[in-house]
Amino acid sequence: LTNGVADISTVQSLQLPTYTVATAANIANVANGQIIYVTDGDGGSPSLAVYSVDNWKKVLLSGNISSV
Secondary structure, three states, X not given: OXXXXXXOOOOOOOOOOEEOHHHHOOOOOOOOOOEEEEEEEXXXXXXXXXXXXXXXXXXXXXXXXXXX
């Protein structure tokens, strides 16, 4: 940690905590900018969620990554 910032650039990947919509609603100690993986977050499909302005906001997962 440098100045409160964790450098994760040397790790291969990052595993996010996994929740359902129901369990995410009960997370204690939430703060703006937190990110979680939600298994049923977008009409039953997986999504990422970011905590912002007193609620979890979905970040849609669509399509595969591509170099094109």
